[in-house]
Amino acid sequence: MNREVLAIRHVHFEDLGSLELELGERGRLVRYLDVGFARIEAPDPVSASLMVVLGGPISAADDDLYPTLVPLLSLIEKRIAAGLPTLGICLGAQLIARALGARVYxxxxxxxGWTPLTLTDAGRASPLRHLDGAQTSMLHWHGDTFDLPDNATLLASTPACENQAFAWGDHVLGLQCHPEIRADRFEPWLIGNAGELVAHGIDARRLRAETAQLGPTMEAAARRMFGEWLDQVEAQSKP
Structure with missing residues (x-):
């Protein structure tokens, strides 16, 4: 089995975070494709064992402003059609929803900031059970949302965003939230988004302190969730 993981990265500090630690322990090699530094259409969408589309500060619907979105959507569509494991985080989840025909707006x-997830019954029966709000909080950082794609299963919500997490089939997972965050590598998020924090009246000192307090528990829970999801998709892919 090909052990390579293809991660589509839009800004350097929004990487796989704690999920990359889980992959490393499993002997999985991560290859980042940095948007703007490489041709989006270059990778074979079906060659990697897992593809992850990471977050970023742009809108998933801004095709006219960001010409990388159309070829990335094509990559995602081909990957999903092939029935291969695909994970989207924040912008990545929005792009997966759009690739599945849903509206992003x-x-x-x-x-x-930090808000616990409320899981659906399907969420509690899935690997997302590790991220239940009764056990841990979750970091959120988005202004867009999306309609639930046809045939998708809603897994989690928050008061501000109904569609926080969804599954589509057995091989696609979309997470509007940020389970990949690492508390010990959070400072670049604050620096890189300083203007946005000021615009929304959010004190970086408070967000830093909350992340230091809540982050470690969430990291451990996120790794358990991700590991269980990997086990499931790998078991389903075996002949």
């Missing part, structure tokens, strides 16, 4: 409010 401004939510009318920015969800930025």
């Amino acid at each position: 401004p939510s009318g409010r920015t969800e930025l």
